Amino acid sequence: MDAAFMGETFLRLLGGLPLTLNLTFASVVLGLVVAMSLAAMRMSGVPALDWFARAYVFVFRGTPLLVQIFLIYYGLGQFRPSLQAMNLWGFFREPYWCALLALTLNTAAYVSEIMRGGLQSVPAGQIEAARACGMSRLLLARRIILPIAVRQALPGYGNEIILMVKATSLASIITMMEVTGIAHKLISETFRAIEIFICAGAIYLILNFLVTRAIQALEYRLSPHLRNAPSPMPRLVAASE
Amino acid sequence: MTLLSTPAVSVRDLRKSFGSLEVLRGISLDAAEGQVISILGSSGSGKSTMLRCINMLETPDAGEIAIGGEVIALRKGRHGRTEPVDRGQVDRIRSRVAMVFQSFNLWSHLTVLENVIEAPVHVQKRPRAECIAEAEALLTRVGIVDKRNHYPAHLSGGQQQRAAIARALAMKPKLMLFDEPTSALDPELVGEVLRVMRSLAEEGRTMLVVTHEMGFARDVSSRVVFLHKGVVEEDGPPGEVFSSPTSPRFRQFISEHR
Numbered sequence: 145m146d147a148a149f150m151g152e153t154f155l156r157l158l159g160g161l162p163l164t165l166n167l168t169f170a171s172v173v174l175g176l177v178v179a180m181s182l183a184a185m186r187m188s189g190v191p192a193l194d195w196f197a198r199a200y201v202f203v204f205r206g207t208p209l210l211v212q213i214f215l216i217y218y219g220l221g222q223f224r225p226s227l228q229a230m231n232l233w234g235f236f237r238e239p240y241w242c243a244l245l246a247l248t249l250n251t252a253a254y255v256s257e258i259m260r261g262g263l264q265s266v267p268a269g270q271i272e273a274a275r276a277c278g279m280s281r282l283l284l285a286r287r288i289i290l291p292i293a294v295r296q297a298l299p300g301y302g303n304e305i306i307l308m309v310k311a312t313s314l315a316s317i318i319t320m321m322e323v324t325g326i327a328h329k330l331i332s333e334t335f336r337a338i339e340i341f342i343c344a345g346a347i348y349l350i351l352n353f354l355v356t357r358a359i360q361a362l363e364y365r366l367s368p369h370l371r372n373a374p375s376p377m378p379r380l381v382a383a384s385e
Numbered sequence: 386m387t388l389l390s391t392p393a394v395s396v397r398d399l400r401k402s403f404g405s406l407e408v409l410r411g412i413s414l415d416a417a418e419g420q421v422i423s424i425l426g427s428s429g430s431g432k433s434t435m436l437r438c439i440n441m442l443e444t445p446d447a448g449e450i451a452i453g454g455e456v457i458a459l460r461k462g463r464h465g466r467t468e469p470v471d472r473g474q475v476d477r478i479r480s481r482v483a484m485v486f487q488s489f490n491l492w493s494h495l496t497v498l499e500n501v502i503e504a505p506v507h508v509q510k511r512p513r514a515e516c517i518a519e520a521e522a523l524l525t526r527v528g529i530v531d532k533r534n535h536y537p538a539h540l541s542g543g544q545q546q547r548a549a550i551a552r553a554l555a556m557k558p559k560l561m562l563f564d565e566p567t568s569a570l571d572p573e574l575v576g577e578v579l580r581v582m583r584s585l586a587e588e589g590r591t592m593l594v595v596t597h598e599m600g601f602a603r604d605v606s607s608r609v610v611f612l613h614k615g616v617v618e619e620d621g622p623p624g625e626v627f628s629s630p631t632s633p634r635f636r637q638f639i640s641e642h643r
Contacts, residue, residue: 267490267493269486273484273491274492276479277508277552278504278508279504280473280476281472292492295494369496
């Protein structure tokens with residue numbers, strides 16, 4: 145292996161980093177919004193909404209993300225005239241929007257289930273105690289349910305963000321020049337797959353290292369109640385002893 | 386009981402079923418201000434359900450509940466189930482009626498002090514500094530002020546229940562409901578909680594206590610109510626009901642719980 149070549153490759157792959165970050169960030173944020181609506185539907189108690197959310201989660205969790213990307217990018221291309229009639233062709237023509245849409249819809253399915261788990265993990269007794277002291281629904285949600293649910297959901301949600309960082313590499317299949325896309329291109333120019341993929345892998349590894357640490361720090365900050373009890377004040381001992 | 390003053394709580398012909406199980410079959414009960422009523426009964430007698438109806442944690446199917454003279458307005462909702470007419474009224478009444486639960490139900494993500502000031506600050510909207518000062522006084526009173534910055538998970542059951550009592554007191558309640566407050570505690574921790582409850586009774590607070598502690602019922606409460614299968618079977622001052630119970634079921638209950 146050639147250190148100088150790897151260094152150069154690394155720098156060229158970094159050119160794809162902004163797009164990788166862009167797809168990750170945008171799909172995680174948009175996915176969160178969709179997931180909130182899905183979780184709300186799921187817990188609404190309205191059968192039609194509940195079943196819609198269940199079916200959505202079933203389909204998007206049960207099929208590969210790659211298939212979803214192909215369906216949206218290539219599959220919808222078959223309906224070009226109708227999409228043009230609806231003024232949507234400008235959106236579905238662009239691989240960026242198709243990749244972002246697929247990533248968003250996919251992560252929303254997983255995140256809605258993570259949220260549901262977090263909300264359902266809030267002990268009923270603690271909710272009852274809040275109702276018993278006269279908290280309105282809004283206050284109850286804001287002061288008791290959400291803080292507890294977020295702490296419970298955070299580890300699972302961290303996992304999902306890590307998966308999304310890696311999932312953006314699938315966008316390379318529909319011509320997006322993010323890190324993996326650039327790696328492909330370099331390989332076709334140089335046929336040096338090992339060095340190039342090691343560099344690409346290292347970039348994802350570094351990204352996810354940072355994500356992991358950020359989630360860990362947040363978890364630590366939000367969970368003092370799950371740690372050991374604060375130690376009592378150290379007793380002052382005479383220095384001479 | 387005198388009819389001259391408004392009862393702290395008045396329950397009229399309370400009925401509640403869960404599915405086909407009729408838990409409360411017409412219960413009426415008036416508690417005068419300052420009374421400490423022990424509610425006894427074997428499991429399934431409806432005593433916890435009755436208590437939970439008083440602050441609307443359970444909605445009664447029929448009957449009337451008035452807290453300090455204010456009747457909680459109920460109506461038949463969709464599907465024929467009763468519901469409060471005005472949630473705001475229920476929330477307002479709840480903020481004057483404190484409840485202590487069998488399983489403490491402290492908020493796990495808040496410290497002891499934060500638990501105590503939560504409702505005064507956010508429900509009653511009183512100044513935070515004032516609430517903290519009061520909370521520390523209450524925690525001193527129940528003997529756990531040194532634990533104020535601990536989280537509930539770091540406390541023993543008895544300490545958690547005393548924190549829960551401090552949380553209830555912080556609302557300056559007109560009425561306190563205790564739902565088997567010592568039933569989840571190890572035997573050696575029961576005493577510390579009962580001592581706090583006794584001191585509350587002695588300062589003239591109105592308390593309804595669902596309990597299995599016969600000693601508390603006998604020595605501390607001013608009145609004992611015995612429920613059986615959803616109706617009041619025995620009702621009177623402890624001295625009377627324990628020495629000469631009129632209901633054979635209560636007689637049996639006493640002999641079983643001696």
